[in-house]
Amino acid sequence: MTDKNAQPHRRKFLKLSGTALAASLFGSLKFCAAEAAIAGPAGNGPPAKQPATVPSDTGERIRFEDITRAAGIRFVHNSGAFGKKYLPETMGPGVAFIDYDNDGWQDIFLVNGMNWPGHPGRVTTSALYHNNRDGTFTDVTHKAGLAVPMYGMGVAAADYNNDGHDDLFVTAYGQNRLFHNNGNGTFTDVTKQAGLWGVDEFSTSAAWVDYDRDGHLDLLVANYVAWTPATDLYCSMDGKNKAYCTPESYKGVSVRLWRNRGDGTFEDATHKSGLYDATSKSLGIAILDANQDGWPDIAISNDTEPNKLYINNRNGTFTEKGVVSGIGFSEDGVARAGMGIDAADYNHSGYPSLAIANFSNQMISLYQNQKNGLFVDIAPQSEVGRKSLLTLGFGCFFFDYDLDGWLDLFIADGHLDPDIEKVQQQVRFAESPHLFHNEGGGKFQDVAAAMGRAFDERRVARGAAYGDIDNDGALDLMMTTNDGPAVLFRNTGATNRSLRVKLWGTKSNRNGIGAVVFVQSAQTGQKLAMRSGSSYLSSSELVLTFGLAKADKADVVEIHWPSGMTQRLTNINAGQTITVREDTGIVHAEPFQKRAV
16 A cells, blocks of 8 residues: 555655655565465365354453553663664564473563663663562563673574473574573573574574474574664655665665574574575564475565565475465565564464564555465455554464454554654554454454553554463463563453463474464364464464363364374363373373463
8 A cells, every 4th residue: 555645755765764664665566476386285184173153252351451560570672772763773672481490381581672882871681580470570680691781683482402491592683692591590692602603683583493304493583684883874754854764775684594403503504495585674484384285384574575485395495485475565566564474374274374564554464375375465355454554563473362263363563753643644653553353254353442441552562472471271462662661461351261282392393393283172173383483573482272162172182293293182171281292192281270350
């Protein structure tokens, strides 16, 4: 979509103007139908059973309660802004849910920035909050050894060395960092030892993925543009005052793939894998099995460059299919400003579709997987598109907030420049989030306003992730804001039942990342993949939550591990978290706590 009033103004200052990350609102390259299909054999597992009626409960009793202060979380992001309007200042930060001490309760890691050199101010670092299991959290950053100053951006959490303790990879403007979990409540910076030192880039999102299925998690890092303070350009929206530049003002940078050697070190496999592309300006990563051949593929959301879809060739290499698959451009051939991204089988088709949060005046992309190598954006025909036209989305994920067995869609919104309303009166700097309830049949309803006044409040939001912080079987969520406080929301009032599944890989990687879990109950058939990445700069919990609606059990739970092994469990009661070990089956079952009302 194009803002006609803004267009002449934008043309006048195209190279040296605009707000950071702003979309290319015009273009001439038209979408071309697929020249090559990416379809593979259908995935294994029981087919998704459709309910007799589509979901109708939009969560009227459910609220997302702001418990940030009561929980003891006092985190405030520092962009380091001092008036120069440097590009990275608009973008952070991310958040991760991680059970770093293996006590079965999700802890929280929040990424922070720092002051620019020569501009002193408050000293800030990222923060780790330990879950006290009573609704409160304790800041253990210094005790954990994570009080490391850096201009942090994003985070990905997983057990990269299969020792049973989840580690943290933090992206940054500058040097990224790998923090090894020592298993005693502390972390050690092993960036140099792991072979990741010396690469200074403008990194954004990251994801752990076992792309070659050797049992060791590899690391994929998104990079934005080739910007430095020395190469910063003067940009303006009104021709008078400096504004944040568009990414079009700077050259792109390739994503980077680090292959895990299995000995605690990584090798740069970007070129060898076929992922190198210096035209990319990447902000989001989603891992998905687009063609259901059992191998992880990669979707990348790019800002003013075509989105990418890398299909796994099953030999250590990938083939890029973004344009021919239909996700590269909008319907009118425009490379939009893609921020956050997620992939999930939201319509029970058996194939994952994609959601991408875009710039204002562009609406969210909802690319439905056609099962033949093609994706079709259905957002313009749905409330997802209509409601998101004027908002600028960042954090983005599918999750079943009301536990009805159908994945809903959350988008964290917030613009980039405080002066945007002077240029576009209908666009706001601080924006309310979107929560699209899945009505079935490809239909969604935005119910954010019904989730409570605090949830619907306008913010300059960025990262977002979900996790069950109180072990009641309902998913809570956290949002970060740019240069502002992080906000923790507890999901209250849910009445539907659920089953949570945690994986323990043995032949596969310890987290079971890449595994696909099918759950069949009396009312729904659904599947979820254990994945790292997605959203924007953030990392959701590594536990799968299956909404069972009113069913009191899952008739079948079937797990397809990356190693090729399949496990089948039957008659698993709802209301619990089960831990399933790859070689033995269920090794632990923990009943849910009493749910908040």
